[in-house]
Amino acid sequence: MTGVNWVALTVVIILFVFVTGVGFAAARWRRAQSMASLDEWGLGGRGFGTFITWFLLGGDLYTAYTFIAVPAAMFATGAVSGFFAVPYTIIVYPIIFVFLPRLWSVSHRHGYVTPADFVEGRHGSRGLGLAVAVTGILATMPYIALQLVGIQAVLEVMGVGGSNNVIAQDLPLFIAFAVLAAYTYSSGLRAPALIAFVKDFLIYLVIIVAVVYIAVKIGFGASFDAAQKKMATINPATGKPTGVFIPPPAQYWAYASLALGSALALFMYPHSITAVLSSRSRNVIRRNAAILPAYSLVLGLLALLGFAAIAAGTKPIGLNGKPNAQLGVPQFFEDSFPSWFAGVAFAAVAIGALVPAAIMSIAAANLFTRNIYRAYFEREVSREKEAQVSKITSLIVKLGALIFVLSLDRQNAINFQLLGGIWILQTFPALVLGLYTRWFHRWALLIGWAVGMVYGTVAAYQQSSAATKHFGSSLDQVPFVGKLGYIALTAFVINLIVAVVLTFVLRAMKSPEGVDQTEPSDYFADEGDPRVQPIDELTADTSKASST
């Protein structure tokens, strides 16, 4: 790999300029009277139908990093670290089918914008709301940073960004992010919603072509055989097999807990909730739970590209001369396809990074505005001011992610994202169980959350691997079970046990309960229901502040 691949780079630039235009034009799409509110800027008017929501959620959840990292994991170590993404993204939809319609209803009824808004209102605890908001922001930041890593991977394969000059090396990334920040600022959630159409079209196109290519040129059987051989080979550094082709019984638990833990965590991420709350009705969510698995199929096929790259003998060497599995699939495209089509594939990844990065920065900004700024600094903030605070915060969040990627080692971003998944699952009891019951005491939920966070962080820190001393794996021995399991799920169970036990204790001590702002019928309200529009006259005169 020498020099810059100009044809591919030109294709990427043309498509990038195109989506930039789309991003700015989005401000006029489904135009509202005023963009100066979080409902418009941060949730796109809360009116997206089934079709738009499908593209938006697909573009949001299946990120560029996923498209790079899952096949890279397959390429490097096989099924347990990579292919669990398939059962994970299958079982997530039956799970959300059950609880997200309730969250949608109560959020529309009360004008909640973030998951932490609901937690605060339901449990009558600003502190618990703050815990959920901070967890959301902490988990989202490294995730945004990893989208940049995805862009870096395709730039590197195209031969861009390798110079020794720091400015020239990172200039393309600066430009991409400055442009992203600008149209997110002006168009809000409408920008990623519209760009998602382009992204998803490109991804589907690329994957169909790639699958046909593998079937004709390499053969699926040959790909699997090559992978099986590689995974069974003993790694001289560790004295163990390179990876896992089909999980042995000792790894069943690891595989299943990774899938379940990730599935439970996915819709705790603020950017997932943001996309869900922008939809028009409960039925939009339920229909999407049935049709979103189309993306899971794409992800499964993409994962298999990692095996195809093994069969094709792909040698992913970074511009620094070191092997880097993250470059495996981009390198496979550059080796196997004409430059212009490799360019389309690279653009799909790069644009695939912009959509989630935009939504994540909006979601993190909304959390800051509603659950930190409004909750603690300006209780009576106007809706215009709220939107303005959020817009500025979205810029800061992106800048933070950029600094994160440029100043820290890439491995750090991956470590933090691993931690992010563990952390975000700890908000599940307050959020999802809160949708069904107020049995849990607010302080028990808060302490359970804290214990889960600490346990998960410490357990993840202690994992070493051949490559890194800490954060080497998201798997650890499960206490009392003795098998390897996903740390996030173990921490979640501990969190839950603490919350249950402390609820009994706090009840017995007659510790004060928070005030619940919701009522049972809120959880069923739907589009067209008078309850969904508690417009100003219904609520303007009330000012029940919650407190911890």
Place this chain on the structure above:
Amino acid sequence: MPAARGVGSLHTEVEVAEPDQTDRERELPPDRRQPLPTGVLVAVALLILAPIVALMWVGSYAQEDPRLWGFPFFYWYQLLWVFIASGCTYLAYRLVHNARRGGGDR
């Protein structure tokens, strides 16, 4: 494509009604929502649980044979579940939807 609805106005300085303010005080019609019939609930629960149980039970599919178009069983079986799970969730959606409609939801 419909214009954005004016739900944006739903935001207020304080986002909530007083907790002790009931539907009647707000002069809203009483909520007539009935719980789903038991048969429907059981059917929906089974449709939701089926993919989760099937995929969590790794031992039932962690094997190489039989292969299909070169795909080991482990791989094609999980990809097959993408379609089955999607069908189950869609059926669950139809069941809930029809039961709500028949029950005089609104």
